[in-house]
């Protein structure tokens with residue numbers, strides 16, 4: 289392995305994760321989206337040089353280990369309306385009732 293140390297190099301995965309995270313916390317807040325729609329949305333927000341196949345692969349990785357984003361095995365996609373899809377979303381925090 290003769291590659292230089294990738295200290296500040298971001299992979300496709302880093303960019304896709306960042307876009308997905310910002311979408312789910314911003315524009316699509318409180319919604320759950322399927323992988324297909326997330327790939328489409330991410331592609332719109334990423335540089336044209338990213339291949340759909342690469343984004344799709346990263347999306348599969350995000351679905352299998354979502355990290356701070358939640359993965360819901362069975363949900364209805366907020367964009368395409370498909371039911372019983374595995375969706376990703378950021379749960380909206382429940383408003384805790386004020387104690388007397």
Ligand SMILES: [Zn+2]
Pocket residue numbers: 321322323324325326365366367368369370
């Ligand atoms: Zn969808």
